[in-house]
Amino acid sequence: MTRVVVVTSGKGGVGKTTTSAAFASGLALRGYKTAVIDFDVGLRNLDLIMGCERRVVYDFVNVINGEAKLTQALIKDKNCENLFVLPASQTRDKDALTEEGVEKVIKELEHLGYDYIVCDSPAGIERGAVMALTFADEAIITTNPEVSSVRDSDRILGILQSKSRRSAEGREPVKEHLLVTRYSPKRVEDGEMLSYKDVQELLRVPLIGVIPESESVLHASNQGTPAIHLKGTDVSEAYVDVVARFLGEERPLRFVNYERPGLMKRLFGGK
Amino acid sequence: MSLLSLLFGEKKKTAAVAKERLQLIIAREHGSAARGADFLPELQRELIAVISKYVSVNPDDIKVHLEKQDNYEVLEVNIVLPETKG
Numbered sequence A: 001m002t003r004v005v006v007v008t009s010g011k012g013g014v015g016k017t018t019t020s021a022a023f024a025s026g027l028a029l030r031g032y033k034t035a036v037i038d039f040d041v042g043l044r045n046l047d048l049i050m051g052c053e054r055r056v057v058y059d060f061v062n063v064i065n066g067e068a069k070l071t072q073a074l075i076k077d078k079n080c081e082n083l084f085v086l087p088a089s090q091t092r093d094k095d096a097l098t099e100e101g102v103e104k105v106i107k108e109l110e111h112l113g114y115d116y117i118v119c120d121s122p123a124g125i126e127r128g129a130v131m132a133l134t135f136a137d138e139a140i141i142t143t144n145p146e147v148s149s150v151r152d153s154d155r156i157l158g159i160l161q162s163k164s165r166r167s168a169e170g171r172e173p174v175k176e177h178l179l180v181t182r183y184s185p186k187r188v189e190d191g192e193m194l195s196y197k198d199v200q201e202l203l204r205v206p207l208i209g210v211i212p213e214s215e216s217v218l219h220a221s222n223q224g225t226p227a228i229h230l231k232g233t234d235v236s237e238a239y240v241d242v243v244a245r246f247l248g249e250e251r252p253l254r255f256v257n258y259e260r261p262g263l264m265k266r267l268f269g270g271k
Numbered sequence B: 001m002s003l004l005s006l007l008f009g010e011k012k013k014t015a016a017v018a019k020e021r022l023q024l025i026i027a028r029e030h031g032s033a034a035r036g037a038d039f040l041p042e043l044q045r046e047l048i049a050v051i052s053k054y055v056s057v058n059p060d061d062i063k064v065h066l067e068k069q070d071n072y073e074v075l076e077v078n079i080v081l082p083e084t085k086g
């Protein structure tokens, strides 16, 4: 059975696309046939993060409008055998994404035997964001430990609970997961940043992981390689853990504690 | 706390302030039922339409109000029917 997972946040620039790319790649690395869809109509970015921008011929809206077949628009990922990318359209027509159109594409992906469909939501609470979450079975609420991001996540949770198909049809609600991204343990330790526990307490959504703030995310996007592939980096390992937890495995939280260099260490060096 | 910050005074812990502010604003936004209550105007319009089929009411005499109390929400619909003549 296909599971639809939306990566959403309300606020812009918190790491949804970075997460969608890493998470979808992680599912594919675990052997699941996965599609990742860019819902950011007009501002397509996922193709760049996945490194497939030069292979875009048709897009999501072309498929919805019947100008291309879904199988023509899906781009096979260069790193993972069973991962496919459906790019967003660059059209400025905000109404291009219709509910029927999105539903048709999701149904077709189900027929094609996909295990997971990851929906990269645009920022905001307008049409694109609502379309991205409408068919979700699960949601990854991407949140930075910062006031406006937390408040916007709270708003988007409300929209998820009122606008998703699951709630409209009175089915079991969308399963929510909190992902805290761009986390800086040092700043939390210094009392400058909300801790992941604070964010979780405020939003009351089960935590699926914490992704540290890291330069490696920029290296990843520079190269068009999802961050999960940068072996040995904290961010990559943190995303691997997120995927494992999503699949029901228990993994201790890592990269959340700051180890203040002790005086001895500072005087005498050492790792 | 390091020796230096002890000497020169600790910076204010702004994260604690952020948390407190968020607790208040989130509680308020839920309280005002901003969350998921955007169906209220439509509900009101439809109620007016239905009720008008049977009695003539003044649209202003139908009030719909959603209130959040601790763990549940109360949907209050207040309809003032016109006085029956005779």
Ligand SMILES: Nc1ncnc2c1ncn2[C@@H]1O[C@H](COP(=O)(O)OP(=O)(O)OP(=O)(O)O)[C@@H](O)[C@H]1O
Pocket (backbone or CB within 6 Å): A009, A011, A012, A013, A014, A015, A016, A017, A018, A019, A040, A121, A122, A123, A181, A182, A183, A211, A212, A213, A214, A215, A217, A218, A221, A235
């Ligand atoms: N863990 C991280 N560490 C450092 N930088 C990060 C991290 N996650 C994301 N970024 C950076 O933050 C910026 C925004 O990331 P991204 O595009 O994934 O956010 P988004 O939520 O998809 O944005 P939008 O709302 O515009 O779609 C990018 O420059 C990205 O490199």
Ligand SMILES: [Mg+2]
Pocket (backbone or CB within 6 Å): A016, A017, A018, A040, A045, A120, A121, A122
């Ligand atoms: Mg994005």
